[in-house]
Ligand SMILES: Nc1ncnc2c1ncn2[C@@H]1O[C@H](COP(=O)(O)OP(=O)(O)O)[C@@H](O)[C@H]1O
């Protein structure tokens with residue numbers, strides 16, 4: 188049988204199952220990104236502000252998140268939370284929590300960078316026109332920061348989608364897990380299925396991430412510097 | 413030194429002192445008046461406090477002593493609404509500080525629409541008229557990044573004019589420009605002077621200062637140490653310090669000690 192592996196893909200509901208797995212990954216990434224925005228935007232504005240104590244705490248938080256491998260955070264959230272804290276978190280919930288913690292840290296740093304990258308003379312020339320402090324922020328600083336932030340934030344979405352592949356290790360049945368299940372189930376009938384199934388996973392990730400990274404590129408071009 | 417006082421001062425500085433947070437004294441007792449329609453050139457070595465002086469006049473720096481009056485009204489007391497004063501005092505900086513997220517027209521309209529609450533059609537007509545006047549009639553829809561340095565500075569100048577200021581502060585507005593673009597910007601300023609705009613101009617373009625200024629203030633170490641007509645100042649400076657300063661702008665022959673102006 189020449190195309191044996193390819194057949195596996197279209198056997199029964201296998202392809203639909205892969206798509207459903209991909210949807211699980213995307214759903215977790217998007218939910219986490221949405222929540223990251225809720226926390227990351229105010230955190231970032233605070234990091235760019237003059238609140239010393241708040242900044243100190245946030246920086247410690249960022250450093251902690253960056254030092255920890257995401258996998259360790261996932262294990263801690265999933266196993267520690269269920270055993271020690273008695274919370275019975277599902278793998279998906281643990282994943283959303285961890286990716287939110289990570290995404291909020293990443294996003295807040297991007298926000299801080301975007302806000303502080305607006306040069307001082309932009310503030311001053313806006314002030315010199317008679318704009319109030321509030322108007323300077325709203326009409327000059329925020330639009331410029333948003334233009335810097337948006338492409339980077341969109342890139343963060345693709346990074347989060349890619350990193351969801353780790354959650355297979357805390358038992359979430361996402362696209363990679365489905366792929367393994369399909370391969371295992373056909374190990375004897377179709378020993379070369381792995382190539383085709385993983386190839387399909389590759390294409391699925393690409394299909395999900397490529398448009399998003401194109402969008403980021405487009406935004407970068409539309410708003411240079 | 414005798415203070416030149418004007419009959420009809422629009423701006424009056426009296427013993428203005430300023431100190432930076434790190435303790436550095438920016439202004440060490442500066443007093444002078446500016447009459448309506450007068451053009452005052454401020455010159456002096458780098459770091460002598462010229463920018464600090466202009467920044468104090470529109471509240472970007474806080475003064476530590478003395479007073480500044482605009483049209484007789486003290487603008488340096490407690491509780492001054494600087495956003496109101498700044499509508500009357502325009503300032504153009506050395507950096508090309510157009511707002512990069514707005515096109516040329518957007519830059520020109522920001523102040524009139526958001527601050528002066530002017531009507532859009534009327535403000536647009538005025539903006540187009542000013543663009544025409546500085547030779548940029550066809551650039552209303554351009555983005556700042558598509559303009560040359562000289563074009564950006566011309567837009568920055570008329571962005572100030574959109575607010576119909578009573579007084580214009582120009583801080584070395586040609587210092588970051590390529591030499592071939594200096595002239596087009598200075599021409600605009602000379603045109604404003606001819607129209608009777610009151611201006612405080614910090615510049616290192618000595619021949620320009622000589623041509624457009626009614627009066628020259630020479631500063632050193634946070635003080636005004638010489639005030640004279642351009643004719644007087646450039647031909648017979650009264651102080652040694654001014655003579656040394658002016659000597660830096662002359663290049664007579666073989667290299668000697670001393671350097672170019674910074
Ligand atoms: N933000 C600041 N903090 C401390 N010192 C400053 C600051 N800005 C300027 N200075 C100092 O004040 C002096 C006057 O500066 P400035 O007014 O910019 O000089 P000029 O415009 O004549 O070159 C300089 O010695 C400069 O180093």
Ligand SMILES: [Mg+2]
Pocket residue numbers: 462463464583584
């Ligand atoms: Mg200066």
